[in-house]
Amino acid sequence: MEKILSKTNSKIKFAASLNEKKYRLENGMFLIEGKKMLEMGLKANLVDSIFTTVELKNIPSSVKTYYVTDEIIEKISNEKNPEGIVAICKFPKWDNDYSKYHKIVYLDDINDPGNMGTIIRTALAFNYDALVLSKNCVDVFNSKVVSATRGALFLLPIFNDDLGRFSSKDIIVSALSDKAVSLENVKKSNDFVLVLGNEAHGVSENTLKLANQIVKIDISESIDSLNVAVAGGILMQFLQ
Amino acid sequence: MEKILSKTNSKIKFAASLNEKKYRLENGMFLIEGKKMLEMGLKANLVDSIFTTVELKNIPSSVKTYYVTDEIIEKISNEKNPEGIVAICKFPKWDNDYSKYHKIVYLDDINDPGNMGTIIRTALAFNYDALVLSKNCVDVFNSKVVSATRGALFLLPIFNDDLGRFSSKDIIVSALSDKAVSLENVKKSNDFVLVLGNEAHGVSENTLKLANQIVKIDISESIDSLNVAVAGGILMQFLQ
Numbered sequence: 001m002e003k004i005l006s007k008t009n010s011k012i013k014f015a016a017s018l019n020e021k022k023y024r025l026e027n028g029m030f031l032i033e034g035k036k037m038l039e040m041g042l043k044a045n046l047v048d049s050i051f052t053t054v055e056l057k058n059i060p061s062s063v064k065t066y067y068v069t070d071e072i073i074e075k076i077s078n079e080k081n082p083e084g085i086v087a088i089c090k091f092p093k094w095d096n097d098y099s100k101y102h103k104i105v106y107l108d109d110i111n112d113p114g115n116m117g118t119i120i121r122t123a124l125a126f127n128y129d130a131l132v133l134s135k136n137c138v139d140v141f142n143s144k145v146v147s148a149t150r151g152a153l154f155l156l157p158i159f160n161d162d163l164g165r166f167s168s169k170d171i172i173v174s175a176l177s178d179k180a181v182s183l184e185n186v187k188k189s190n191d192f193v194l195v196l197g198n199e200a201h202g203v204s205e206n207t208l209k210l211a212n213q214i215v216k217i218d219i220s221e222s223i224d225s226l227n228v229a230v231a232g233g234i235l236m237q238f239l240q
Numbered sequence: 241m242e243k244i245l246s247k248t249n250s251k252i253k254f255a256a257s258l259n260e261k262k263y264r265l266e267n268g269m270f271l272i273e274g275k276k277m278l279e280m281g282l283k284a285n286l287v288d289s290i291f292t293t294v295e296l297k298n299i300p301s302s303v304k305t306y307y308v309t310d311e312i313i314e315k316i317s318n319e320k321n322p323e324g325i326v327a328i329c330k331f332p333k334w335d336n337d338y339s340k341y342h343k344i345v346y347l348d349d350i351n352d353p354g355n356m357g358t359i360i361r362t363a364l365a366f367n368y369d370a371l372v373l374s375k376n377c378v379d380v381f382n383s384k385v386v387s388a389t390r391g392a393l394f395l396l397p398i399f400n401d402d403l404g405r406f407s408s409k410d411i412i413v414s415a416l417s418d419k420a421v422s423l424e425n426v427k428k429s430n431d432f433v434l435v436l437g438n439e440a441h442g443v444s445e446n447t448l449k450l451a452n453q454i455v456k457i458d459i460s461e462s463i464d465s466l467n468v469a470v471a472g473g474i475l476m477q478f479l480q
Contacts, residue, residue: 114354118467125459125466148467155462217477219365222395226365227358227388230473233466237457237474 003067004051007075011066015051015076015088021139028091030141031076034083040151046089051076053084078143091141094130094157098166101129102191105236106163108207109136109198110228116140117148118229119196124152126240131158132166132193163210166193173211174235175203176225180216183238187213194239196232243307244291247315251306255291255316255328261379268331270381271316274323280391286329291316293324318383331381334370334397338406341369342431345476346403348447349376349438350468356380357388358469359436364392366480371398372406372433403450406433413451414475415443416465420456423478427453434479436472 004012017023018031029048032041041047042060049064050056053073059065073082098104105123110116116138123131133140140146140158163171170189174196195211197203208214217234219226226234244252257263258271269288272281281287282300289304290296293313299305313322338344345363350356356378363371373380380386380398403411410429414436435451437443448454457474459466466474 118470121463121467122470125463127460150463150465152463220367223361223365223390223392225390226473227361227469229467230358230362230469233470233473234477 001065001067004072005069007072011049012051012068012072012076015086018088019076019078019143021142024139024141029088030091030146031078031143032087032089032146033077033079033143034085037146037151038085038087040154041087041089044092044154046092046154048088048090050085050087052086056085079147092154092158094159096159098130101157103128103240104130104132104166104169104193105232106132106134106166106193106195107137108134108163108195108203109201110196111138111199112228113138113142113144114148115199115227115229117145117150117153119232120145120149120156120158121152122229122233122236124156126236128236128240129157131156132163133158133160134163135160163193163195163207167210169193170212171195171210172213172215172239173197173203173207174216174231175208175211175214176216177208177214180214182218183215183235186215186239188239192239194232194235196228196235199228241305241307244312245309247312251289252291252308252312252316255326258328259316259318259383261382264379264381269328270331270386271318271383272327272329272386273317273319273383274325277386277391278325278327280394281327281329284332284394286332286394288328288330290325290327292326296325319387332394332398334399336399338370341397343368343480344370344372344406344409344433345472346372346374346406346433346435347377348374348403348435348443349441350436351378351439352468353378353382353384354388355439355467355469357385357390359472360385360389360396360398361392362469362473362476364396366476368476368480369397371396372403373398373400374403375400403433403435403447407450409433410452411435411450412453412455412479413437413443413447414456414471415448415451415454416456417448417454420454422458423455423475426455426479428479432479434472434475436468436475439468
């Protein structure tokens with residue numbers, strides 16, 4: 001039971017560095033917070049080390065546990081009210097043979113970490129097989145994304161790739177285009193990619209060109225659009 | 241075209257005070273930010289005054305417009321990257337004869353401002369008539385709620401009241417109870433209240449007692465629950 005009392009300890013500095021994307025990529029590691037996330041990370045066998053102010057039980061001996069001060073947790077945590085548990089995890093590794101995945105969600109430049117995390121949580125809830133991110137999406141290991149997934153990112157295969165790689169599948173794009181059909185008129189598919197667009201600009205022209213079907217959810221004229229995680233939830237539930 | 245250059249100007253101090261719930265309630269006023277929100281506030285005839293760093297067109301003469309510095313906007317704004325427009329609005333006033341509202345969403349202690357704002361936006365999108373908040377909900381005029389509504393709070397009647405007041409309507413409660421039926425087995429209604437519960441604890445025991453129907457959305461066993469704004473979106477779309 002090792003204790004760390006100094007904020008300038010090298011392990012603490014390393015953990016804090018993982019709040020930056022650059023260092024996450026360099027090390028293939030990211031941070032998680034709280035009991036529930038730790039539980040899911042341990043189940044996935046991806047926890048490298050734990051920093052905690054509270055006593056923890058049933059931690060495998062291969063995982064290093066450090067007892068630290070509140071001040072140290074505050075230094076490495078991204079929460080307003082930290083639970084007192086922060087852990088370093090390794091990036092999950094997934095088989096990128098896409099032919100194995102039949103229900104995929106594709107995110108076209110999603111910007112907001114909360115939206116991305118919520119979509120990942122929803123995709124797992126409705127038994128989607130994988131999630132793919134376009135180049136300009138927010139980083140999936142951003143702490144706000146990780147927290148909003150509620151652990152789903154340990155269980156759902158996630159890739160960075162171009163939509164063009166999936167042209168053998170039925171590409172169903174959510175967009176407010178003139179060519180869009182209403183939800184109830186979409187042809188369901190057993191091998192498809194559901195595409196959700198950017199919060200402000202929707203999907204790109206290139207994405208629309210790749211679409212086999214364009215779908216919209218009918219809404220009141222009083223408001224421009226639905227939140228993308230809500231629209232995504234309705235579409236994922238319908239198409240599952 | 242009045243200019244304000246000092247952060248300690250009394251009008252600026254007053255605007256900044258509206259970031260606290262206490263002063264919002266005392267004055268019956270709240271803050272909005274950005275061009276889009278301003279447009280919707282003006283349409284609803286609820287804008288009292290505007291503080292801006294950019295030139296604005298078509299502002300009615302009854303609305304006071306003050307040109308201010310970036311520093312002043314930063315003082316009164318709640319955004320990370322403020323657009324340079326902050327306005328003071330009056331609370332909307334709604335007819336509280338509930339018999340007029342036939343499709344209602346009830347929020348049972350919703351805590352997260354983003355969730356509440358997104359639910360308000362979704363309720364308007366699916367033509368719900370009103371939204372009712374339980375006592376322990378986050379304040380609807382909190383800046384994060386306001387921003388996430390995308391202006392829907394200018395158009396959707398919103399009240400604070402007890403669920404018991406709606407016992408003449410069909411009360412449909414979303415909960416992971418043993419008694420819950422799956423979405424597709426819910427009896428649709430023309431005069432109903434859809435109840436969504438707290439992010440961590442769901443709905444209260446008292447709420448469950450008032451339910452005419454309890455509904456759940458079927459999800460994978462790999463994850464505990466859906467985000468409440470996503471679940472709410474799926475339910476609102478289905479029951480509309």
